[in-house]
Amino acid sequence: MKRVPRNIPNRGRAGSRPTRKLNERANAIFLKIAGRSRAWSALKHFGRKSGREYTTPLTAYPLGDGFVIAVLYGEAAKVDWVRNVMGTGRCILKTAGQEYELERAEIISASQALPAYPPLFRFVYKLQGTSEFLWAHQKQNEKTSMY
DSSP, X not given: OOOOOTTSOOOSOTTOXXXXXXXXXXXXXXXXXXXXXXXXXXXXXXXXXXXXXXXXXXXXXXXXXXXXXXXXXXXXXXXXXXXXXXXXXXXXXXXXXXXXXXXXEEEEEHHHHGGGSOHHHHHHHHHHTOOEEEEEEEOTTOOOOOO
């Protein structure tokens, strides 16, 4: 683990305590309303090693035979929820009041994913430089009631 000198502020770095605490608080708030709309969806995923169940609030919009989800923080290959979905090969999405079992996830570019989003989201993601999205496909002819 890389040591950071104590006299240098640790603001905004991924994994830093202030960022982690802020994310935990925001997630607790958003999880209370997640699943009611596409802008406030909830993704249930499972630990790739532990099998533990996690729920992450995010935005998800339909694309083709599945849903596309923005990877907002960091590289997709290093984001825990993305690694869990890719590692286990499955997840459950609750969005717009319905649940979908998803599989066959893949990382796609912004140019492929952004057409699925409303104009405001496209603008914000372009402004933020969001370049990676997870596209997960619906499991054939199955909806779940596991949520």
